[in-house]
Amino acid sequence: MNVLRLHLRTSPLRWAVLPLAAGALLILLIRPRYWIGSWPETGAAAQVSAFFLSILAAAAASWVSGSVRRHGMGEQLAAASLRRSRMEWRRFAVTAALLLAPYLAGHVAAFVITARDFPPGLGLWAGYLLMGLVVMLFAIGWGWLIGRYLAPVYAALVAALSWVVFETFPAEAAYLGVLDGPPWLQPDVRSLIVRAAAVALLIGALVLLPPRPVRRGPDWGAAVVSGSALLVAMVATVTTTGVSERAVPAEPYCVAGRMEICLWPENRKYTPVVQEIDGRAATLPPVWQTPPRLLEYGLKRQVVKYRGRTFTQLEGDFQFSEGNKWALALGASEAIINESLKQCDWDRVRAAEDSTPEALRKWVELYLANSATPPYQTIDASESMRKAWATATDVFTGMSAPQQDQWVSRQFATVRAEYCG
Amino acid sequence: MANLLDVRARAEKSGFSPTSAFLRARRAWVPLIIAAVAGAVAAWAGHRAAAVPSVADNATLPLWRLLTMGVGILPALGLHSHLGSLEAMGTTVHRRAERRYLTAMVAAVHATFLGIAAAGLPFDVLAIAVRSIPGWLGLALLSGRTWGWRSAWILPVVTMCGLTFWGGGDGPADFSWWEFSARSHDDPRTLLLSAALGLSGSAAYAVTPWRLRRLRTAVSRWHRT
Numbered sequence: 001m002n003v004l005r006l007h008l009r010t011s012p013l014r015w016a017v018l019p020l021a022a023g024a025l026l027i028l029l030i031r032p033r034y035w036i037g038s039w040p041e042t043g044a045a046a047q048v049s050a051f052f053l054s055i056l057a058a059a060a061a062s063w064v065s066g067s068v069r070r071h072g073m074g075e076q077l078a079a080a081s082l083r084r085s086r087m088e089w090r091r092f093a094v095t096a097a098l099l100l101a102p103y104l105a106g107h108v109a110a111f112v113i114t115a116r117d118f119p120p121g122l123g124l125w126a127g128y129l130l131m132g133l134v135v136m137l138f139a140i141g142w143g144w145l146i147g148r149y150l151a152p153v154y155a156a157l158v159a160a161l162s163w164v165v166f167e168t169f170p171a172e173a174a175y176l177g178v179l180d181g182p183p184w185l186q187p188d189v190r191s192l193i194v195r196a197a198a199v200a201l202l203i204g205a206l207v208l209l210p211p212r213p214v215r216r217g218p219d220w221g222a223a224v225v226s227g228s229a230l231l232v233a234m235v236a237t238v239t240t241t242g243v244s245e246r247a248v249p250a251e252p253y254c255v256a257g258r259m260e261i262c263l264w265p266e267n268r269k270y271t272p273v274v275q276e277i278d279g280r281a282a283t284l285p286p287v288w289q290t291p292p293r294l295l296e297y298g299l300k301r302q303v304v305k306y307r308g309r310t311f312t313q314l315e316g317d318f319q320f321s322e323g324n325k326w327a328l329a330l331g332a333s334e335a336i337i338n339e340s341l342k343q344c345d346w347d348r349v350r351a352a353e354d355s356t357p358e359a360l361r362k363w364v365e366l367y368l369a370n371s372a373t374p375p376y377q378t379i380d381a382s383e384s385m386r387k388a389w390a391t392a393t394d395v396f397t398g399m400s401a402p403q404q405d406q407w408v409s410r411q412f413a414t415v416r417a418e419y420c421g
Numbered sequence: 422m423a424n425l426l427d428v429r430a431r432a433e434k435s436g437f438s439p440t441s442a443f444l445r446a447r448r449a450w451v452p453l454i455i456a457a458v459a460g461a462v463a464a465w466a467g468h469r470a471a472a473v474p475s476v477a478d479n480a481t482l483p484l485w486r487l488l489t490m491g492v493g494i495l496p497a498l499g500l501h502s503h504l505g506s507l508e509a510m511g512t513t514v515h516r517r518a519e520r521r522y523l524t525a526m527v528a529a530v531h532a533t534f535l536g537i538a539a540a541g542l543p544f545d546v547l548a549i550a551v552r553s554i555p556g557w558l559g560l561a562l563l564s565g566r567t568w569g570w571r572s573a574w575i576l577p578v579v580t581m582c583g584l585t586f587w588g589g590g591d592g593p594a595d596f597s598w599w600e601f602s603a604r605s606h607d608d609p610r611t612l613l614l615s616a617a618l619g620l621s622g623s624a625a626y627a628v629t630p631w632r633l634r635r636l637r638t639a640v641s642r643w644h645r646t
């Protein structure tokens with residue numbers, strides 16, 4: 001223990017802990033703060049810093065691992081009475097502890113912020129914490145190996161660059177890390193265990209087989225074993241998927257009102273938004289019909305057959321994008337226009353390229369959000385769509401409430417007479 | 422002086438070449454090989470981009486940008502010498518040789534990388550790479566002067582993390598005004614920024630330990646009076 005403390009007190013990395021922890025906190029707090037109050041989003045948001053910290057960790061680990069060669073200490077260490085693996089283990093453990101500390105600091109801060117509300121789903125937070133830990137330890141092992149065998153001048157740069165190329169290109173598709181943690185996804189425990197085991201194998205190989213001093217010739221055995229362990233860890237990463245879809249909860253969290261709006265239980269912090277939109281829906285003119293129930297994305301599943309194979313597809317009436325009320329207003333407006341024009345022939349509407357129903361939908365979206373300025377932009381909308389949206393916006397902003405009711409009734413009458421006979 | 426010249430003449434007669442000793446101590450061929458490999462990868466897959474964490478939505482990082490950073494700082498890393506502490510007491514002759522070496526390495530390493538990468542990257546991307554190189558090199562020289570040439574990677578790698586996370590804009594081509602590694606090649610502000618970083622790096626390179634000591638002495642004298 002004293003030796004470990006001595007390593008801790010003398011490692012040059014101790015100067016990096018505070019700046020890196022500050023970086024992790026900045027990354028956590030400068031992003032949009034929709035993660036606060038949802039455990040999966042909290043875990044994912046704190047895990048994001050692992051992307052950048054791991055790059056620096058790979059470089060720093062290679063720097064530390066090459067220090068024996070850099071300072072010409074190989075002979076002295078070889079003459080020591082302690083086992084070399086024991087010395088290597090201590091150096092690795094202290095390096096890993098100092099490099100993991102900033103990452104864990106980010107998680108502690110995120111935990112404390114969300115724990116004030118303590119919503120359900122703490123296990124998902126722990127899953128994302130583990131996901132980032134695997135990333136960090138893998139990067140440290142990666143850097144350690146490169147630092148040991150490459151020329152000390154270029155090892156740190158090569159470790160940082162090769163790691164960032166690995167983590168952004170082959171491993172990104174396999175969800176080595178994630179950018180957000182929506183409630184319909186979960187860290188895949190089985191994959192994480194496989195990856196953690198492979199990374200443990202790599203670290204074990206590095207620590208148990210430290211190279212002999214250069215004087216006795218290159219230690220090919222240790223190089224081949226640790227290189228193979230690195231390859232195994234890479235393969236284990238790219239052949240598993242870090243996240244998987246969650247099963248539909250037996251009891252989703254539903255808010256009763258004019259419509260019953262159901263969310264993932266982890267998203268219950270959006271109750272005020274749901275109540276606000278539902279309250280607006282309750283004051284819609286009687287010509288509008290609302291569906292009995294709206295389900296958040298992922299609470300509905302549909303079985304799709306494609307080229308002889310069967311897939312389960314996630315569906316839903318709306319999707320909370322960063323907790324914005326417009327996401328619910330948009331989804332609800334689509335469900336309401338479909339319910340109100342349930343008897344109509346939509347194929348004929350499409351064939352006639354009639355944008356009146358779209359103008360009505362846009363109007364109800366603006367009405368539900370109680371604003372005429374949506375925070376999103378649609379890039380690939382057709383000219384007739386844009387015209388319909390402009391009309392709806394003009395009606396919503398330029399007319400009094402009774403005039404708007406009259407306009408809505410007139411539009412409904414036209415559409416029903418044309419397509420709903 | 423006569424003795425010194427005599428020593429030199431005798432050494433050269435016995436097959437000793439100061440230039441090759443200088444290059445050998447720095448393993449000058451390593452950065453050239455790394456630059457050639459990086460150039461080949463940039464030409465082959467430089468355009469591949471992956472999603473990265475960012476304050477902006479849907480930010481991506483293309484491979485060529487990473488490789489340009491790596492190659493940009495190689496000449497500064499290459500200043501490290503196995504005889505560094507001995508050379509720190511070097512003469513003006515040695516200092517001049519180091520300056521020439523740095524200039525030659527900057528030209529050779531970057532020409533190798535860009536020349537090979539040009540086989541696969543379009544002109545506007547290459548122009549951005551050319552513009553960002555002084556910035557990366559300047560940061561590397563600053564870092565190297567502060568923590569030693571072997572640690573010249575610290576500032577550039579930290580800066581790259583910062584640019585990736587904070588430099589992204591709302592759209593894929595819309596970066597912050599200070600994103601000198603990604604903004605369009607005809608952007609004047611990032612050109613100035615990159616040049617300023619390059620100049621600060623050159624200034625840092627010029628601040629040798631002995632000049633720093635002279636400066637400190639001068640400041641403390643001025644302070645006393």
